[in-house]
Amino acid sequence: MSDYGIKVSKEGVSVQGATGDSVLMDTTYKNLKYIKNVYLASAGQFPHGLGYAPVAWTWAKDSQDWWVKTNPGLINVPSTSGGSVVVPTTSSDSTNIYSSAGYCEYLAEKGYIGSSTEKPTGYGVVVSAPGKDVKTAPPYDRIFDSSFNTYKIFASGTVTLSWAEGAEGWINADITHNLGYAPKVIIFGEDGSEPAWTSAGYEGQEVFRYYSNTTKLRVVGQRADFYGGIFGPLPAYSQTFTYFIFVDRIDDSEFI
Amino acid sequence: MAKYGLKISRAGFDVKTAPDDKLAFSSEYKGLRIALEGQVSLVAGSNHIVIDHNLGYKPFSIVSATETTIFNKTIRLPASYAYLGVYGFYGGYTLSTTQLIADLYLSDEGLEPQGEGVLKYYLLVNEI
Numbered sequence: 160m161s162d163y164g165i166k167v168s169k170e171g172v173s174v175q176g177a178t179g180d181s182v183l184m185d186t187t188y189k190n191l192k193y194i195k196n197v198y199l200a201s202a203g204q205f206p207h208g209l210g211y212a213p214v215a216w217t218w219a220k221d222s223q224d225w226w227v228k229t230n231p232g233l234i235n236v237p238s239t240s241g242g243s244v245v246v247p248t249t250s251s252d253s254t255n256i257y258s259s260a261g262y263c264e265y266l267a268e269k270g271y272i273g274s275s276t277e278k279p280t281g282y283g284v285v286v287s288a289p290g291k292d293v294k295t296a297p298p299y300d301r302i303f304d305s306s307f308n309t310y311k312i313f314a315s316g317t318v319t320l321s322w323a324e325g326a327e328g329w330i331n332a333d334i335t336h337n338l339g340y341a342p343k344v345i346i347f348g349e350d351g352s353e354p355a356w357t358s359a360g361y362e363g364q365e366v367f368r369y370y371s372n373t374t375k376l377r378v379v380g381q382r383a384d385f386y387g388g389i390f391g392p393l394p395a396y397s398q399t400f401t402y403f404i405f406v407d408r409i410d411d412s413e414f415i
Numbered sequence: 416m417a418k419y420g421l422k423i424s425r426a427g428f429d430v431k432t433a434p435d436d437k438l439a440f441s442s443e444y445k446g447l448r449i450a451l452e453g454q455v456s457l458v459a460g461s462n463h464i465v466i467d468h469n470l471g472y473k474p475f476s477i478v479s480a481t482e483t484t485i486f487n488k489t490i491r492l493p494a495s496y497a498y499l500g501v502y503g504f505y506g507g508y509t510l511s512t513t514q515l516i517a518d519l520y521l522s523d524e525g526l527e528p529q530g531e532g533v534l535k536y537y538l539l540v541n542e543i
Contacts, residue, residue, distance in 0.1 A: 165421075167421045167442045170419045170420075180445075183420060183421070183442035183445070184440070184442045184446070185448070188448035188540050189449040189452075190447065190448055190449075191447035191448065191449060191477075191539065212481060212488075212489035213489075214477055214489070214535075215489075215491075216491060231490070231493065231494040231495050232495060233495045249490070249491075250488035250490045251488065251490075252487060252488055252489065266477075268537060269535060270479035270481065270491075271479070271533055272454065272533060272535075282426060283426070284423055305423040305439040306426070306439070308425075308439055309440050310446055310447045311438070311441055311443075311444035311445075311446060312444055312447070312541075340436070347475070347476075347543040350509040351508075351509055351510025351543065352476070352478075352492075352507060352508055352509055353493065355494075356495070357494060357505055406436050406438075406441075407436060
């Protein structure tokens with residue numbers, strides 16, 4: 160056990176020997192922190208003041224009240240069969256974040272090299288990286304900072320979407336959370352990446368996306384012969400996704 | 416409110432009464448923690464990048480790329496040129512229990528190799 164930082168174990172488990180799921184907090188590892196949620200009524204840019212390009216993405220709501228995150232695929236899948244599609248876009252540089260309309264969220268973590276002279280606010284709990292002065296450590300050198308938000312996992316698991324041989328079209332699988340607000344969510348496909356049809360290589364006839372609303376996480380799939388290169392019926396296909404639902408709200412405009 | 420653990424509320428909220436979504440941290444919930452991070456330079460044209468992470472599990476990941484001469488922006492991966500409106504800056508990645516493999520293409524609008532940049536990755540303690 161490191162003798163530096165904060166460690167919290169589950170009730171009934173000694174913090175000195177706690178490992179795996181018995182560890183609730185451990186500043187041995189840097190926490191993934193998001194700095195702000197910024198609402199943009201229309202597409203635009205805003206200065207983030209960090210001095211380096213942060214990792215950022217945007218959530219936008221479609222006409223069926225489902226929220227979708229920046230997902231730069233060539234082909235998109237609607238939240239409901241035959242529904243309209245919203246495609247949020249986000250990029251950043253060392254000065255600004257450029258976003259379409261919606262709630263734009265950005266991390267303390269760097270998306271690009273650069274440096275920052277921003278210091279902790281002086282309020283709350285801050286743990287700096289080993290060798291860094293906690294009073295002056297820039298955001299990316301803070302293992303934990305209570306002035307930023309940490310992602311809190313409400314639920315996680317797996318969900319599978321399948322088409323039978325010869326079947327095409329839109330399908331979905333819903334995971335009920337009943338939080339009463341639309342939580343931040345993320346899914347990963349079997350290749351370890353968020354699903355997106357990028358044109359980086361041939362990626363098959365199946366395209367996936369995911370959505371969040373006040374009661375559910377929805378994983379959707381669309382299957383078709385997009386480029387007309389398939390002869391005969393499509394074979395049966397199945398993919399299992401790992402999902403995470405967070406306590407944290409998409410429309411978290413109070414966190415500024 | 417649980418009597419055991421650690422909670423930190425956001426500024427302006429009483430930690431004893433704040434709903435969970437107003438907490439900056441709560442040990443009641445697992446968080447996202449970074450096991451490994453790093454960056455790799457990108458060159459004009461095709462970039463096939465293999466990073467041995469050897470974590471022994473397929474990690475939750477956040478990967479971004481920055482093209483520094485034409486587009487000059489940072490974006491998350493995977494990304495397609497259609498999304499960016501800029502031909503020639505696109506790519507994706509896959510993860511196994513031992514490796515991160517990324518493929519990116521940097522070019523001008525005529526798809527001739529051009530540009531340079533950086534790929535940055537965060538691999539988390541959290542498994543997928």
